Amino acid sequence: MKTPNMINAKNRHQNQIKYTKYNKDLGDFGKGKTFFVRTYGCQMNEHDSEKIKGMLTSVGFNYTDDINDADIIILNTCAIRENAHDKVFGFLGVLKHMKQSKNIIVGICGCMAQEEVVINEILNKYKQVDFVCGTHNLDNLLSIIKEQMDTKKRQIEVLSYEGDVVEDVPVLRDSPYSAWVDIIYGCDKFCTYCIVPYTRGMQRSRHHEDIVNEVKELVKKGYKEVTLLGQNVNAYGKDLYEDYNLANLLSDVSDTGIERVRFVTSHPWDFTDEMVDIIASRDNIMPYIHLPLQSGSNKVLKLMNRRYTKEEYLKLYESIRKKVKNSSVTTDIIVGFPGETEEDFMETLDVVNKCKFDGAFTFAFSARENTPAALMKETVSEEEKMDRLHRLNEVVNKYSNEANKKMMNTTVKCLVTSLSDKDKNKVCGYTENMKLVNIKGPKSLIGKIVDVKITDTKSFSLDGEYVIIE
Numbered sequence: 001m002k003t004p005n006m007i008n009a010k011n012r013h014q015n016q017i018k019y020t021k022y023n024k025d026l027g028d029f030g031k032g033k034t035f036f037v038r039t040y041g042c043q044m045n046e047h048d049s050e051k052i053k054g055m056l057t058s059v060g061f062n063y064t065d066d067i068n069d070a071d072i073i074i075l076n077t078c079a080i081r082e083n084a085h086d087k088v089f090g091f092l093g094v095l096k097h098m099k100q101s102k103n104i105i106v107g108i109c110g111c112m113a114q115e116e117v118v119i120n121e122i123l124n125k126y127k128q129v130d131f132v133c134g135t136h137n138l139d140n141l142l143s144i145i146k147e148q149m150d151t152k153k154r155q156i157e158v159l160s161y162e163g164d165v166v167e168d169v170p171v172l173r174d175s176p177y178s179a180w181v182d183i184i185y186g187c188d189k190f191c192t193y194c195i196v197p198y199t200r201g202m203q204r205s206r207h208h209e210d211i212v213n214e215v216k217e218l219v220k221k222g223y224k225e226v227t228l229l230g231q232n233v234n235a236y237g238k239d240l241y242e243d244y245n246l247a248n249l250l251s252d253v254s255d256t257g258i259e260r261v262r263f264v265t266s267h268p269w270d271f272t273d274e275m276v277d278i279i280a281s282r283d284n285i286m287p288y289i290h291l292p293l294q295s296g297s298n299k300v301l302k303l304m305n306r307r308y309t310k311e312e313y314l315k316l317y318e319s320i321r322k323k324v325k326n327s328s329v330t331t332d333i334i335v336g337f338p339g340e341t342e343e344d345f346m347e348t349l350d351v352v353n354k355c356k357f358d359g360a361f362t363f364a365f366s367a368r369e370n371t372p373a374a375l376m377k378e379t380v381s382e383e384e385k386m387d388r389l390h391r392l393n394e395v396v397n398k399y400s401n402e403a404n405k406k407m408m409n410t411t412v413k414c415l416v417t418s419l420s421d422k423d424k425n426k427v428c429g430y431t432e433n434m435k436l437v438n439i440k441g442p443k444s445l446i447g448k449i450v451d452v453k454i455t456d457t458k459s460f461s462l463d464g465e466y467v468i469i470e
């Protein structure tokens, strides 16, 4: 049984990374059994869950979205903030009860599985967990499950060293229209508050030929949209090539003819003019950028190890707004970082007032075990953090409302993806600049890119009507 080790995880071993192909032949040991997956956290985890589903169905397991029907229950976990942990541990309590009346197998995958403290807690307190599989060795999941089923013994397999880049892992995609495509795994930025460089390992790019071929296959299958995924997509290629970067990749992916190309998440430090120019010049690269700010204070940015100043962020932001037509930009902001004073917080508000973001995900700082910020003295009380969060959200919501209002009465293109959650007589989809629209129109629009006239705007969504252009 291997357990992860944070100190080992901090060491980077570039020469350990191997590029391999998935070649598991485990027959059909899952035949007649069903499984359920619950996903926590970011888009990367959403896509990993599609791989979990792909691998399990490839050996005969059936996927169910009803947990009560499942023989195997897998939690694909997130470690980014303390409340993500709490949710998973809370749910393990529910599963303990379920296990008393039913013979089920419970497994943990994802970022929590890479944390030493979590593994120790599971080993000691959560006997209901039958297997753990870390993010670095997800491609070995089936062997772990098979071993557990054959021996009935608990399996914990988590690697401290960097994972390989494994191509051709089976994927069962959630959507037939819009697909996630990994381009870079891990992160080498080591922002001081962030656990990702430890749980997801070293920055490692996929070969660009493999990415472009995957997109070509998706086009053949009728996919309309791809979202290129990475913790820091702008670092794409740095670990592999001298002269091939995200700008080159965007251009090659755009050339496949896929109707929409998106990418998340961007890091201002690695975002070059060349990248802005390619986004601006291609109609099928969507004008939506998620550009985390984190703080508007240079002092706090430095403590966070973000590698840019407020002024540099604003310069990049303005260049994006100027060059990319009808763009929308969203951001992430943390309040209450150790050392953040009221003046620092006002600097953050100042940047928000200057940028007038289309939206922002806002968080109160939460110390993550073994990260550098966890060793800094917390200077902002929980009450103060909540107060700053509240004040920030008021400003953020004002601007997202304003940005939405600007779209009133315009006619925009939407990729219709499903029935609307709010009203089953409507469908819903996303505009090019990533606004959610609930659309009056027939079910037959699902899977198509159509013209929609915006008839009403809310804080977090728009209403619209399908327009037939003669």
Ligand code: 5AD
Pocket (backbone or CB within 6 Å): 080, 081, 193, 194, 195, 292, 294, 332, 333, 334, 363, 364, 365, 366, 367, 368
């Ligand atoms: N505390 C609060 N927010 C955090 N984030 C990452 N780590 C922490 C933390 N320790 C936020 C950042 C990041 C987003 C995904 O989560 O804003 O961009």
Ligand code: SF4
Pocket (backbone or CB within 6 Å): 187, 188, 189, 190, 191, 194, 195, 196, 197, 231, 232, 267
């Ligand atoms: Fe975390 Fe910073 Fe890497 Fe983003 S860039 S994943 S915030 S370390």
